[in-house]
Amino acid sequence: MLKNPIDYQLVADRIGDIRETISLKSSNPVTVVAVTKGFGIDAARAAAQAGVYDIGENYAQEIIKKRGHLESLGEAEAYRWHFIGALQRNKVRKISNIISMWQSIDSFALGDEVAKRCEGPKILVQVNMAGSKTQGGVPADEVPTLVERFHELDIHVEGLMTIGANGDREATLMHFRNLKELSNSLGLTECSMGMSDDYDLALEAGATILRLGRSIFGNRDAD
Numbered sequence: 382m383l384k385n386p387i388d389y390q391l392v393a394d395r396i397g398d399i400r401e402t403i404s405l406k407s408s409n410p411v412t413v414v415a416v417t418k419g420f421g422i423d424a425a426r427a428a429a430q431a432g433v434y435d436i437g438e439n440y441a442q443e444i445i446k447k448r449g450h451l452e453s454l455g456e457a458e459a460y461r462w463h464f465i466g467a468l469q470r471n472k473v474r475k476i477s478n479i480i481s482m483w484q485s486i487d488s489f490a491l492g493d494e495v496a497k498r499c500e501g502p503k504i505l506v507q508v509n510m511a512g513s514k515t516q517g518g519v520p521a522d523e524v525p526t527l528v529e530r531f532h533e534l535d536i537h538v539e540g541l542m543t544i545g546a547n548g549d550r551e552a553t554l555m556h557f558r559n560l561k562e563l564s565n566s567l568g569l570t571e572c573s574m575g576m577s578d579d580y581d582l583a584l585e586a587g588a589t590i591l592r593l594g595r596s597i598f599g600n601r602d603a604d
Contacts, residue, residue, distance in 0.1 A: 387423040387598065393431040395597050399580075403591075406584035414463050414573075416594035418443065419601040422450045425460065428597065434459055437484075437592050439466025441476045448479050465542075465592055467517050470494045484542045484573055484592075487518050489530055496536045504531075505542040505573055508563070510556035516544050521563060528567055540564055540571025540589070545579045553579050557586035 396413070403411045415428035416437040425436050425447060438444045444462055451457040461481035468485050477498035484505045486492045495502050506527060509518030519527055528538050541564045545553035557574050564572050573590035575583025580591045595601070 387420065387427045389423075389427045389430055391599075392424075392427040392597055396428070396431040396433055399591075399593065399596065402581065403584060406581060407588070409587065409589060411584065411588060412590045414465070414590060414592045415597050416465065416576075416592050417447070417598070418466075418594065420594075420598055422447050424598050425451070426456070429456075429459060433597075435461045435463060435481075437463040437465045437594075439464075441468075441472040444476055444479055463592075473498050482539070484590075485517060489527060492527075492531055492536055493534070496534070501537070503539045504536070505540050505571060506538055507542045508560060510543045510560055511546045511552065513546070518543065521559070524563060525567060528569070538567075538569060540569040540573065541567075542573035542590075545574070545576070545582070550579065550582060554582045554586060557583050557588070561587040 399413060412435055413433050414435045414437040415433045417424040418439045428436065448457055451460065462479050463482045463484050464480050465484045468491060470491055473494050482503045482505065483495050485507045486495065486504045487507045492504055495504060506524060507518040508521055508524055509516050510521055531538050541560055543556060543560045546556060560574055561572050571589050572587060573592060575588045575591045577593055577596035580593060583591060
């Protein structure tokens with residue numbers, strides 16, 4: 382339970398600032414995904430009111446709950462849900478009819494499961510550019526083989542996703558640039574990189590998708 386309610390106008394102002402930054406730093410179209418993990422349904426509704434209908438969530442149960450609430454309000458169809466967290470194969474079926482983009486595919490088995498449950502799914506391969514044991518994702522040198530395996534089974538890969546190096550902006554920019562280069566070499570369209578602390582670097586490196594929570598909604602100040 383959050384202490385403070387969502388301020389719709391403040392959310393709109395922050396999204397406006399983010400769009401201005403995008404226009405200054407990016408030469409390509411960029412999708413803002415509002416990450417509502419840990420916030421109530423008002424966060425998604427505030428983002429939508431400001432024109433952001435792409436909503437990111439880390440947990441299947443949160444998506445199901447929020448989607449159900451929006452259905453009760455007659456608003457559910459407007460939203461595009463992005464799964465951005467660690468995904469277990471046994472959770473795919475429960476949200477297969479909800480997710481618009483699966484951003485955290487980190488194995489062939491997981492991508493295959495999504496493809497079996499969804500018709501024409503949009504998937505991103507999560508890449509561990511930093512080689513960090515605390516981050517999910519496929520090592521960069523394994524990505525071409527994985528993408529090729531997906532394509533052989535007519536599983537279309539939209540692009541790649543990564544997380545920056547925690548607290549190291551120089552390394553983060555390098556990882557983002559390398560991800561973009563890898564994506565381009567594979568002929569992929571999307572590069573999902575950049576969160577609240579480093580999305581300026583992601584834009585500089587050519588991101589097409591930003592995953593933003595705190596910079597839109599403020600801190601997750603739970604009781």
